[in-house]
Amino acid sequence: MVDQREQTVVEKGSNFLKKWGLSVIRSNSFRIFIVMVIMCVAMWLVSPPFRTANNLLSVAKNFSTYAIAGIGVTLVIITGGIDLSIGSIFGLTGVIATMAFVKFNIPAVPAVLIGLIAGGLLGLINGVFIVKFNLPPFIATLGMLSIARSIAYIITKGYPVVGLSKGILFLGQGEILKIPTPIWLMVVIAIIFSIFLNKTITGRRIYALGGNEEATKISGINTDRLKLLVYSVGGVLYAFSGIITASKLGVGQPTAGNGYELDAIAAVVIGGASLTGGAGTIAGTIIGAAIMGILRNALVLLSIRSHWQQFVIGWVILIAVILDQMRVAKK
Amino acid sequence: MKRLLLVTMLVVLVAGGLLFAGGAKEKEREIAVVPQQLGNVVFLPAEEGMKAAGKDLGVKVLWEAPPKAEAQLQVEVMEGLIERGVAGIAISCNHPDALQGVINRAVAAGIVVTTFDADSPLSDRAFFAGTNNYQAGYISGQEMLRLYKDSNKARIRVALLEGIPGAFDIESRKRGFKDAIAGSNIEVVYEGACDDDVDKSVIIVEDYTRANPNIDAWFMAGGWPYIVQPGAMPEYTKWKQADPVNHKVVTLDVFPSSEAFFDLGLIDSAIDQDFYQMGYLSVKNILNILDGKPVEGLEDIENELDDGSIIMVPSIDTGTKIVLLENYKDYFKD
Numbered sequence: 001m002v003d004q005r006e007q008t009v010v011e012k013g014s015n016f017l018k019k020w021g022l023s024v025i026r027s028n029s030f031r032i033f034i035v036m037v038i039m040c041v042a043m044w045l046v047s048p049p050f051r052t053a054n055n056l057l058s059v060a061k062n063f064s065t066y067a068i069a070g071i072g073v074t075l076v077i078i079t080g081g082i083d084l085s086i087g088s089i090f091g092l093t094g095v096i097a098t099m100a101f102v103k104f105n106i107p108a109v110p111a112v113l114i115g116l117i118a119g120g121l122l123g124l125i126n127g128v129f130i131v132k133f134n135l136p137p138f139i140a141t142l143g144m145l146s147i148a149r150s151i152a153y154i155i156t157k158g159y160p161v162v163g164l165s166k167g168i169l170f171l172g173q174g175e176i177l178k179i180p181t182p183i184w185l186m187v188v189i190a191i192i193f194s195i196f197l198n199k200t201i202t203g204r205r206i207y208a209l210g211g212n213e214e215a216t217k218i219s220g221i222n223t224d225r226l227k228l229l230v231y232s233v234g235g236v237l238y239a240f241s242g243i244i245t246a247s248k249l250g251v252g253q254p255t256a257g258n259g260y261e262l263d264a265i266a267a268v269v270i271g272g273a274s275l276t277g278g279a280g281t282i283a284g285t286i287i288g289a290a291i292m293g294i295l296r297n298a299l300v301l302l303s304i305r306s307h308w309q310q311f312v313i314g315w316v317i318l319i320a321v322i323l324d325q326m327r328v329a330k331k
Numbered sequence: 332m333k334r335l336l337l338v339t340m341l342v343v344l345v346a347g348g349l350l351f352a353g354g355a356k357e358k359e360r361e362i363a364v365v366p367q368q369l370g371n372v373v374f375l376p377a378e379e380g381m382k383a384a385g386k387d388l389g390v391k392v393l394w395e396a397p398p399k400a401e402a403q404l405q406v407e408v409m410e411g412l413i414e415r416g417v418a419g420i421a422i423s424c425n426h427p428d429a430l431q432g433v434i435n436r437a438v439a440a441g442i443v444v445t446t447f448d449a450d451s452p453l454s455d456r457a458f459f460a461g462t463n464n465y466q467a468g469y470i471s472g473q474e475m476l477r478l479y480k481d482s483n484k485a486r487i488r489v490a491l492l493e494g495i496p497g498a499f500d501i502e503s504r505k506r507g508f509k510d511a512i513a514g515s516n517i518e519v520v521y522e523g524a525c526d527d528d529v530d531k532s533v534i535i536v537e538d539y540t541r542a543n544p545n546i547d548a549w550f551m552a553g554g555w556p557y558i559v560q561p562g563a564m565p566e567y568t569k570w571k572q573a574d575p576v577n578h579k580v581v582t583l584d585v586f587p588s589s590e591a592f593f594d595l596g597l598i599d600s601a602i603d604q605d606f607y608q609m610g611y612l613s614v615k616n617i618l619n620i621l622d623g624k625p626v627e628g629l630e631d632i633e634n635e636l637d638d639g640s641i642i643m644v645p646s647i648d649t650g651t652k653i654v655l656l657e658n659y660k661d662y663f664k665d
Contacts, residue, residue: 049542062534158370250560255370300538306524307496
């Protein structure tokens with residue numbers, strides 16, 4: 001009797017694992033993950049310096065800021081929106097947090113919080129323009145791209161903010177268990193937002209909004225409030241990415257993040273998100289950012305001139321989207 | 332009602348315009364300085380020089396920069412200044428040919444136009460203030476030769492950091508550097524472009540140094556990595572400090588933040604162009620031309636064009652300072 005019961009439990013467990021394994025293998029993130037593994041193996045074989053733990057940690061540290069900003073814009077893209085103000089919010093909030101720390105002697109934690117709140121507010125303003133004034137996200141965030149960058153220049157008069165000291169530097173230059181802090185932060189944020197998107201009602205509604213906005217509205221969901229939330233959270237994450245970068249470099253620059261929006265969006269697209277909305281995962285975005293980080297690192301390690309970098313990344317984006325289209329057509 | 336409102340607004344506008352035109356005083360003279368890009372730290376001393384000249388000489392000065400280092404955006408800024416009717420413009424050209432047309436149009440409109448930092452040698456500009464970028468690169472190459480003059484290594488391998496691929500000023504510096512080391516045992520083995528992005532510049536230098544710890548030297552065609560704190564560059568620091576005798580670094584540009592790198596022995600030679608003087612002397616001498624006075628310190632200096640031909644350029648040489656480990660404390664004290 002007891003043996004029979006045990007057998008049933010084991011069968012149930014193995015069925016669950018089988019189902020879970022199949023769902024993982026069939027997921028788009030897994031395909032992208034395989035691409036990343038192939039890239040790593042190829043680099044492992046051709047470039048001995050790539051194999052060092054130091055190099056791998058450095059790659060992960062470098063792409064972690066793109067990944068954190070990428071998680072923010074993943075939420076936006078899942079709703080069917082777009083955010084072009086990533087780089088400018090990244091630059092402005094990096095400057096705000098470092099100025100708060102250096103010029104106003106505010107301790108590190110509140111200074112970082114001020115930067116994050118500023119990012120959230122800028123994101124909220126994006127959302128208000130989209131929801132209340134019916135501006136297309138492209139236009140609203142294009143406006144914010146200019147406005148935020150301009151504010152960064154105005155408050156710094158073009159000068160970098162220098163003089164960062166230990167407290168705030170830990171965010172970008174510190175280590176926990178010999179692993180750089182930015183990597184830990186990326187992992188924690190990725191876990192939080194994976195749970196948020198997949199296990200909470202609000203997360204499910206964000207997918208629903210991107211899949212079919214009208215149907216979501218008719219079902220009684222306040223889509224305006226969802227959009228405001230998504231753009232604000234996006235702003236907070238771009239800000240976090242910008243503050244970590246300022247800390248990593250030890251300087252707040254008004255020019256920081258120029259063009260980062262394209263890198264962050266590219267990471268999301270490579271990670272399998274659909275620009276028409278309704279599809280995208282946090283894991284995919286992390287892998288997309290990792291692929292871009294590995295590519296950049298590979299081009300340097302192989303002494304290939306940087307002129308080829310954009311060429312290669314461009315092809316990776318195109319191939320990722322073509323593969324995704326083929327998968328959708330097959331379904 | 333709407334029509335009445337419209338007519339009232341028109342009347343107010345026309346009356347206001349007439350009043351303004353009638354009451355307008357003679358326009359105050361304005362001199363605009365146009366750097367290559369807003370927020371580029373290299374140009375900040377030029378802005379300070381411009382402001383100091385404006386204050387000393389009692390003339391209104393404007394700092395008008397395009398948001399990106401693109402020639403087309405600079406052309407648009409120039410066209411705006413022509414429309415505004417400024418008295419003089421000093422510009423650092425993103426590209427000599429792309430700016431030539433608009434400079435000539437400004438000169439034809441009666442504006443005194445000069446160039447600084449990066450010239451447009453075939454345009455109608457009055458003079459060039461600064462150090463030729465090719466020359467700055469050439470001096471950097473000579474510095475690299477000097478640093479290795481006692482080395483008995485058969486081959487010195489140099490990694491080169493550049494900004495935006497194809498940017499005219501950086502290409503000129505690279506050309507100057509390569510011409511200076513031509514025929515020697517010094518060879519450029521890698522060229523990495525950071526797109527003028529400080530974060531990317533640090534990533535490139537760190538990644539390449541980690542992968543190639545036996546590289547002999549770095550030549551930075553611009554000072555992007557020295558805007559950060561040395562703590563952001565652990566691999567580079569380790570490499571340089573491991574063998575300071577054989578590992579050398581030559582860079583263009585010196586910033587206040589460069590001092591921390593000198594303190595740790597992470598830069599051997601930095602070529603500083605005097606941007607403050609470029610800003611100051613440009614404004615001062617534009618004013619001299621407007622007032623019919625001679626340009627101070629003007630001399631004809633040879634300049635090599637892209638096709639290899641040599642032309643004489645009316646120039647104010649603001650000179651270069653070579654900042655070394657031996658003299659950097661004096662430099663930063665000043």
